[in-house]
Amino acid sequence: MVAQIGVGVSDCASGDCGPLTDAPVSLFGARVYRHTLTLRFFERASGREVYKVSAASTDHDADPLSALPALIRSALVQFPFDPPADWRVRLRTNEKRGVPDVVSVTPLQK
Structure with missing residues (x-):
């Protein structure tokens, strides 16, 4: 399983805490x-x-709680983040260890 998590330092006051690009498609009404x-x-x-x-x-x-390990890992993967402000962190679940492994970290194109 591969998860894509958008990480940014933008203000979340508007209720939008990052882009929803590459969101999974809702199959069968899920x-x-x-x-x-x-x-x-x-x-x-x-x-x-x-x-x-x-x-x-x-x-x-x-x-x-199931999303928390991936969220924490992606938020701290390159702490502190250097410019640009927004990054795409791709993770893969490590079934043996039960924690996500970082696949890639790339700047997010705006």
């Missing part, structure tokens, strides 16, 4: 779920936000 994770890091002394990364994935599993 629902498609979007899972998102945003990590924000703050400077302790001033409380100023110094880093923010968001990860999003789509799949047919409503359980957010």
Whole structure:
């Protein structure tokens, strides 16, 4: 199984935490779920936000806990991300270890 997860540092205030390109096709009426994770890091002394990364994935599993390992792995795969701000992280599930392996990390074309 290969999952594609969009990772960006864009503001999620509008409710859109990354592009939905390459979303899986809904076969036989199966629902498609979007899972998102945003990590924000703050400077302790001033409380100023110094880093923010968001990860999003789509799949047919409503359980957010099943998406969490892939979201965390993709959000931190190249911490901290350098420009450009948006990346496509491709993961493959490692059945033996039960954790996702990184297949590729490429800049996202806008």
